[in-house]
Amino acid sequence: MKLMKELSMFIEKDGQKFIKEGKALIQTKRIEKKDGKQIEEEVFYNPAQIINRDLTVLAIDTFSENRQPLTILDALSASGLRSVRFAQEIQNVKEIYANDLSIASLALIDENVKLNNIQNVKIYNMDANKLMKEDIKFDVIDLDPYGTVCPFLDSAIHSCNDSLLCITCTDSRVLCGPDTQKCFAQYGTARTKMNCFAENGLRTLLYTVSQTAGRLGKAIRPLISFYGEFYLRIFVQVIKDKVETHKMFSQIGNIFLCGSCQSFHVYPYGQKEDKGYKINKKPIPSKCEVCGSLFKINGPVWIDQINDIEFIKKMLINLETKHTHFQTFDKIMGKLTGIVNQSEVSCYPYSYNMTYQASNLKCSNISKKEIFAGFQSLGFKIAQCYLQVDLYKTNAPNQAIYDIIKTWKKMKYGENYLKNIEENTPAYTILNSETQFIPDFTFKPVFSSAKMFYPNQEGFGPKSKAIQRKVIELEEEQTSKKQKID
Ligand SMILES: C[S@@+](CC[C@H](N)C(=O)[O-])C[C@H]1O[C@@H](n2cnc3c(N)ncnc32)[C@H](O)[C@@H]1O
């Protein structure tokens, strides 16, 4: 039963392809025979993105509360699937613009709108940038491109005014992975390799979006940020507000990251003073206070909240009351609960990989229970990060993190705690330094056991572009035409 709920239903009949997702029945491939030719049209569909679309329905539905009925733009629509789902699964909708540049999409969106008996979808076959430059105010814009969103940002933010902007980027190699040159060229951030690459990718993307907004006299408020392994998805409210635009000075900053022990410092560019925001005058850290190694720079990035907890609590209520039909219901419930559970530490950007950090001191197998006991016995807050397994968010300083690991190692390894540790290495420095924070591992910790991570299904990952239109000369018809001529 659970598996059935996870899988979208694929239907194939005479070469035509259909899928069932949410409350929609969608044709993704059509075949038409006309004038001795067979025309095959196929559009992009990726089942691995069902969670992206379910989450989008839920976010837009939540955003629509206490507002006038929404005008939504599904700017890169492919089959029209999102548009049809928005029309069927969100109540407070006035009209939806389903747009795609490809001719194959035009025909399929039209079929799908009719197939689902939808009345309020307008179909467009334009370059999304041109459409967004028209004088239409969209309450919601969904951007779901192949790869990066960058080419669409300017025009999308231009047509947003107190609107919800939903962005997918499938270029996770650029935002989270090894392609740091392209990251700098496209997103303007010098990224360094780090354990919490998903959060860093989201913060890089949010920085770029915020700067585009700033240039147009607008600002952003992130409502929810999500990482789907091969893609990133953010939902931001775009507002025209001078005070919020000025606040950006304190919402952007650099991360100074220790290349040896992964301790880090967050450094905002600006700080609030009596008369608005001014340049941060605090000293810039030069080297790691824990192990003495040099810092690497990572930035600029968005360093303010990436989720709005009140909005997410409303999403949770709507999920349980209106969207129990979602194929990814359990996964979304787990992620949203995870975000709420980390609300006490969500204002602290970035996270620590405790397994990695412990391995730096050549020790392994600190259990989750011991990690929580260590931090909570010292009065620090800690929560498991919802973006990647093994990561923890905390308000504890770098020194306390290593003191906790060090104390644990001394307790387990006794006299041998320095065995196999070479002198003059960062690990040696840390293990030999004075312990300021002494945790109590017998402390009874409190932590949530909400399931936030699920294994990926077979075929999970990005999908290549669809073959959009194929015209085949039909042999039968050709032969009969030939015979007539003879
Ligand atoms: C990843 S697919 C969209 C998938 C769809 N949103 C879904 O959830 O199934 C990207 C679509 O963008 C369209 N596209 C690419 N560049 C475009 C442009 N400049 N303007 C409009 N559509 C464009 C492509 O034809 C393709 O159908």
Ligand SMILES: [Zn+2]
């Ligand atoms: Zn260090």
